[in-house]
Amino acid sequence: MSRVIDEHRLYLSDAARVSAFAAALADVVRPGDVVLDLASGTGILGLLACRAGAARVYAIDAGGMAAPARAIARRNGLDGRIHVINGFSTHVDLPERADVLVTDQIGRFGFDAGAVEFIADARRRLLKPDARLMPSRIDLAVAPVEAADVGAAVEFWSARPGGFDMEPLREMTANSGHPRTLAADSLLGSVCTGGSIDLAVETTSIAVSAEMAIARHGTLNGLGGWFSAVLSHSTKLSNAPGADNRIARRGVVFPIDRPVAVAAGDRVAVRMRILPGDLIVSWTVRIFRGDATEPSDRFAHSTLRGMLIDLERLRRTNPDYMPTLSPRGRARLSVLELCDGRRSLAAIERDVYDRHASLFRDRADAAVFVAEVVTGYSE
Numbered sequence: 001m002s003r004v005i006d007e008h009r010l011y012l013s014d015a016a017r018v019s020a021f022a023a024a025l026a027d028v029v030r031p032g033d034v035v036l037d038l039a040s041g042t043g044i045l046g047l048l049a050c051r052a053g054a055a056r057v058y059a060i061d062a063g064g065m066a067a068p069a070r071a072i073a074r075r076n077g078l079d080g081r082i083h084v085i086n087g088f089s090t091h092v093d094l095p096e097r098a099d100v101l102v103t104d105q106i107g108r109f110g111f112d113a114g115a116v117e118f119i120a121d122a123r124r125r126l127l128k129p130d131a132r133l134m135p136s137r138i139d140l141a142v143a144p145v146e147a148a149d150v151g152a153a154v155e156f157w158s159a160r161p162g163g164f165d166m167e168p169l170r171e172m173t174a175n176s177g178h179p180r181t182l183a184a185d186s187l188l189g190s191v192c193t194g195g196s197i198d199l200a201v202e203t204t205s206i207a208v209s210a211e212m213a214i215a216r217h218g219t220l221n222g223l224g225g226w227f228s229a230v231l232s233h234s235t236k237l238s239n240a241p242g243a244d245n246r247i248a249r250r251g252v253v254f255p256i257d258r259p260v261a262v263a264a265g266d267r268v269a270v271r272m273r274i275l276p277g278d279l280i281v282s283w284t285v286r287i288f289r290g291d292a293t294e295p296s297d298r299f300a301h302s303t304l305r306g307m308l309i310d311l312e313r314l315r316r317t318n319p320d321y322m323p324t325l326s327p328r329g330r331a332r333l334s335v336l337e338l339c340d341g342r343r344s345l346a347a348i349e350r351d352v353y354d355r356h357a358s359l360f361r362d363r364a365d366a367a368v369f370v371a372e373v374v375t376g377y378s379e
Ligand SMILES: C[S@@+](CC[C@H](N)C(=O)[O-])C[C@H]1O[C@@H](n2cnc3c(N)ncnc32)[C@H](O)[C@@H]1O
Pocket: 011, 012, 038, 039, 040, 041, 042, 043, 044, 045, 060, 061, 062, 063, 064, 065, 087, 088, 089, 090, 103, 104, 105, 114, 118
C-alpha cells in the first residue's frame, strides 16, 4: 500500500473537511472563474470548484499525485477543465492569472504547512489583484493544557535511557511542537484567540500575548495550539477541541520544561512569537498564583532550540555569510556545465570522475552522483 495514497484516503475520509470546502467553494466560485488549487493532491478541491462553476482549474502538486489526479479529472469528464501541473507552486508559472485560490496547506497550527508563504507567492505571481482567497484568514488559538504524554516525552530523556546522560535531547524535546489530538477536557483554562493571519497582506511575524485564567485543578504541561480558518462568509474550518464540525486533524502542544500543578484562580501569562516563513515558534509562559503580582514559575522556549540543525549550519543562514562551494558542490557544478547538449551521459560520467576522482569510490559511484544531478536538472 502506498503511504501517499493512504494519506490522501485520510484527507478525503474527513467528511467535515471535505464538506466545509464544498460549501465554501459553492459560496465563493462564480461561473467562469479560473481557480488555482494549490497543493492539490488528488485534486478534490479543484473537482469541487468545477462543480461550483469554475471554467478552468490549475491544480499544482509537487508530489507523486499528478498522474492519478489527471486520470481522476478525466474519469469525471473534467480533463479539459482541470490542468494538473507537477511542480512546487513557488516554481510554477501559469498561462493566466486566477480569480480564486483554494488550498489546505494550513497545517495543525494554522501556518506550519506553508500557507502564508505559498499564498503570498501566489498573490504576487499567479492571481489577479482582486482574487478571492480560500482561506482568507486564519485565526490561531492557544490555551493552557494538561498533556501528560507530552510531559512524559520530555522527562524520558532525563531518565538516562540505556544508562547514559541524554539531557541534550530533553532540551530539544521541550523546545519542539508536539502534534496531539487535544480533547476539550485537556484544557485547563480560558482560550486565547490572539494571533490572526490576514492572507491578503504580507505577514512576516505573528505575536500572541495573553493572560489566561486557570479554571480547574490539574497539571500544566504546556500550551495547546490549533486554528480556525475562514473559507467563506458562511464556512470555517477548524481543529479546535470540542468545535462543531471539527476536522480530523491534530493540534500541537508546546511544552513547558517541567509539569506544574495549577488550581482554579491561578493565571497563565503567555507570549508567543511566530515567524511563519521560517517555521519558528518562541513561547514564554509565566504562572501566577491567585492574585500574586510576581510569577511563581517562568519558562522560555523556542523551536530554534529544538531543531536538528547544528550551529555551523545556522551560521550559513546569516545574510552576511559569503558562501563558497564545497568539493561536492564543485563536482555538481561540473556536471551542470557538462550538460551542454554536446556530450553523452557516459562522457559526462567519465569527465566528472577524472576531475573529482578523490570524491568517489569508483566510476560507478561517480555515475550515481551524475545521474542524481542529471535527472533533477536536465531536459
Ligand atoms: C495536504 S495534501 C493535499 C490536499 C488536497 N488539496 C486535499 O484537499 O485533499 C498536500 C499535497 O500538496 C503537495 N504540496 C505541498 N506544498 C506544495 C506546494 N507549495 N506546491 C505544490 N505542491 C505542494 C504535497 O506533495 C501533497 O501532495
